[in-house]
Amino acid sequence: MSCCSVAFAGSELDRADHIRSDPERLEVLKSPQASLLLLDGLAPKLDGSNGLKWGRLKDAPEGAELVFLGMRLGFGCFAAVPAEGSTDPAYSPQETMRRTWAAIGLMSAEDLAIYGGARSLVDWHARHTFCAKCGSPTVLAKGGWQRSCTNEACKAEHFPRVDPVTIMLVEHEGRLLLGRQPRFPPRRFSALAGFVEPGESVEEAVAREVLEEAGVKVRDVSYIASQPWPFPSQLMLGCHAFAESAGLLIDTTELEEAHWFTRDEIAAAMAGDETQRLLTPPPVAIAHHLLKWWLDQ
Amino acid sequence: MSCCSVAFAGSELDRADHIRSDPERLEVLKSPQASLLLLDGLAPKLDGSNGLKWGRLKDAPEGAELVFLGMRLGFGCFAAVPAEGSTDPAYSPQETMRRTWAAIGLMSAEDLAIYGGARSLVDWHARHTFCAKCGSPTVLAKGGWQRSCTNEACKAEHFPRVDPVTIMLVEHEGRLLLGRQPRFPPRRFSALAGFVEPGESVEEAVAREVLEEAGVKVRDVSYIASQPWPFPSQLMLGCHAFAESAGLLIDTTELEEAHWFTRDEIAAAMAGDETQRLLTPPPVAIAHHLLKWWLDQ
Numbered sequence: 001m002s003c004c005s006v007a008f009a010g011s012e013l014d015r016a017d018h019i020r021s022d023p024e025r026l027e028v029l030k031s032p033q034a035s036l037l038l039l040d041g042l043a044p045k046l047d048g049s050n051g052l053k054w055g056r057l058k059d060a061p062e063g064a065e066l067v068f069l070g071m072r073l074g075f076g077c078f079a080a081v082p083a084e085g086s087t088d089p090a091y092s093p094q095e096t097m098r099r100t101w102a103a104i105g106l107m108s109a110e111d112l113a114i115y116g117g118a119r120s121l122v123d124w125h126a127r128h129t130f131c132a133k134c135g136s137p138t139v140l141a142k143g144g145w146q147r148s149c150t151n152e153a154c155k156a157e158h159f160p161r162v163d164p165v166t167i168m169l170v171e172h173e174g175r176l177l178l179g180r181q182p183r184f185p186p187r188r189f190s191a192l193a194g195f196v197e198p199g200e201s202v203e204e205a206v207a208r209e210v211l212e213e214a215g216v217k218v219r220d221v222s223y224i225a226s227q228p229w230p231f232p233s234q235l236m237l238g239c240h241a242f243a244e245s246a247g248l249l250i251d252t253t254e255l256e257e258a259h260w261f262t263r264d265e266i267a268a269a270m271a272g273d274e275t276q277r278l279l280t281p282p283p284v285a286i287a288h289h290l291l292k293w294w295l296d297q
Numbered sequence: 298m299s300c301c302s303v304a305f306a307g308s309e310l311d312r313a314d315h316i317r318s319d320p321e322r323l324e325v326l327k328s329p330q331a332s333l334l335l336l337d338g339l340a341p342k343l344d345g346s347n348g349l350k351w352g353r354l355k356d357a358p359e360g361a362e363l364v365f366l367g368m369r370l371g372f373g374c375f376a377a378v379p380a381e382g383s384t385d386p387a388y389s390p391q392e393t394m395r396r397t398w399a400a401i402g403l404m405s406a407e408d409l410a411i412y413g414g415a416r417s418l419v420d421w422h423a424r425h426t427f428c429a430k431c432g433s434p435t436v437l438a439k440g441g442w443q444r445s446c447t448n449e450a451c452k453a454e455h456f457p458r459v460d461p462v463t464i465m466l467v468e469h470e471g472r473l474l475l476g477r478q479p480r481f482p483p484r485r486f487s488a489l490a491g492f493v494e495p496g497e498s499v500e501e502a503v504a505r506e507v508l509e510e511a512g513v514k515v516r517d518v519s520y521i522a523s524q525p526w527p528f529p530s531q532l533m534l535g536c537h538a539f540a541e542s543a544g545l546l547i548d549t550t551e552l553e554e555a556h557w558f559t560r561d562e563i564a565a566a567m568a569g570d571e572t573q574r575l576l577t578p579p580p581v582a583i584a585h586h587l588l589k590w591w592l593d594q
Contacts, residue, residue, distance in 0.1 A: 009498040017509055018548070117496020124495070130432035132425040132455070137432070145494075158429070160495050164461045164532050197442075198421070198457050198530050199414020201306040202523040212314055223520040226499040233495050235461050237534075251315070 006227040007284040011113035013070035013077055020143040026068060029076030036060055037069065037079040037118050041091045043099040044115045050106040052115055067121050067144030069114070079118040081125040081140070104284060112284075116230035121145075123232050124160045131156050165234045166205045167193035169290050170218055172243035176266060176294065177214060178278065179250075179258030189261070189278040191287040196237070206239050214258050215249025218242060224293055227286040236286045240294070267295050303524040304581040308410035310367035310374055317440040323365060326373030333357055334366065334376040334415050338388045340396040341412045347403040349412060364418050364441030366411070376415040378422040378437070401581060409581075413527035418442075420529050421457045428453050462531045463502045464490035466587050467515055469540035473563060473591065474511060475575065476547075476555030486558070486575040488584040493534070503536050511555050512546025515539060521590055524583040533583045537591070564592055 136151035178189035194209035218241035433448035475486035491506035515538035
């Protein structure tokens with residue numbers, strides 16, 4: 001599966017990481033011609049043709065920290081770290097997510113990738129203004145790819161988080177195990193998923209999550225595809241595994257329901273047939289691509 | 298490749314994650330029979346037969362935070378978060394690493410996995426005693442799988458980090474690209490590697506790192522195997538890719554040297570032939586397993 005067929009991958013910005021460690025070049029790049037990705041809190045702002053809205057660096061809020069996203073057409077591209085804690089109801093997390101998802105449905109694949117990467121970064125900065133080691137304030141460093149503690153006795157360096165998450169198609173005798181979380185829209189089912197923990201491989205995390213959530217032992221875990229997911233900053237690791245048996249023991253603190261679905265049911269739901277007992281995940285989710293891969297097998 | 302053939306994977310502890318959210322069961326598990334993994338700072342302590350040394354909970358330093366590692370033989374297994382900042386030279390980072398690597402060479406695969414997972418966790422706690430969002434003190438929660446901010450107005454929840462890292466065999470006309478970092482022992486070469494950043498897939502991270510470090514464009518990135526790496530808490534994602542061409546442009550801030558090596562050179566070095574121009578990575582490293590996989594192809 002091509003890495004760029006999944007949403008939020010395929011950014012055309014050149015990350016130009018050598019520039020991050022070069023304060024002089026970074027300063028020169030912060031010219032009046034430099035581009036500023038305009039955000040509405042953490043939600044994207046779209047122009048008349050549903051493209052991401054870009055402004056100039058001078059449009060950044062006074063004193064805002066600036067993250068260097070990369071280079072495009074010879075110019076530096078930046079995003080401003082949003083201030084935390086607006087009390088305007090239009091900026092509540094729920095309202096921001098509603099606006100975000102409405103915009104995501106309209107955006108091109110290239111813009112989704114730029115937005116996703118920028119969102120993860122600026123959100124991390126907004127939530128990491130203090131040093132986890134000593135409690136002192138931190139400042140943005142290396143063009144936004146680091147934060148540094150301002151306490152001379154500590155000087156800890158902190159880096160943006162990327163949290164690996166396994167998401168897996170579990171197969172048994174030609175059927176797939178899909179589950180639904182309480183927060184899903186009605187009838188939506190998707191692949192089981194969970195964070196990789198310290199001290200385990202991807203394959204072990206897949207086996208543990210399926211056993212915890214559905215009571216099923218798996219074998220022959222294989223990796224299929226990955227996707228960056230910017231809510232807030234996951235690396236989705238899409239896998240396939242075979243179940244040893246079909247009996248389920250659902251952990252209802254994690255899943256509302258889980259069932260085995262036939263190839264025909266999944267194929268019909270993926271084709272848009274709304275009479276099926278399940279609705280499949282939208283194309284923006286890696287689970288959609290995993291199901292497509294499985295049907296194409 | 299089996300997930301458990303790599304070092305630091307294959308722990309036999311049952312993580313029993315449902316217990317983490319159950320304060321009453323956790324308290325009951327903290328019985329006099331509960332096991333405490335004994336550590337020497339962050340280094341492992343070994344018994345007479347080079348097994349991990351286990352004590353009882355009562356052996357934990359007074360007031361130490363306790364991490365619930367999981368269940369074994371019906372008993373809870375814990376580790377104590379070490380105090381930061383000993384000035385004893387025996388606990389300098391260099392001396393601790395020296396002792397750690399000496400012990401790693403002696404330990405069984407099962408013990409390595411338990412030690413690695415425990416080390417990542419307790420080290421994360423020791424370095425995250427303050428809230429990155431507001432600067433207030435944090436306390437251990439959920440048996441050590443979370444830290445919670447003590448500031449009632451913040452209450453942010455923080456989770457142990459796992460940082461995904463790509464490590465890749467790059468192939469061109471039957472030869473492999475291997476490089477050496479300045480910190481490597483003399484003549485040691487290994488696979489190129491780098492952290493996955495926000496906004497990119499595994500496959501994109503592989504392509505970016507190889508281009509940045511060696512100036513080589515790659516195609517057809519495929520995933521081979523993964524490994525947890527506890528220094529301090531990486532998830533190594535082992536991949537293979539084909540180079541478009543053989544010309545190299547080495548980033549000397551990252552690599553001291555990089556060359557294309559033939560199958561015969563690598564096979565001889567892996568077999569222990571010390572007359573070759575390279576020494577290959579030790580079995581504890583996933584790079585060793587990737588090379589073995591490639592030679593077996």
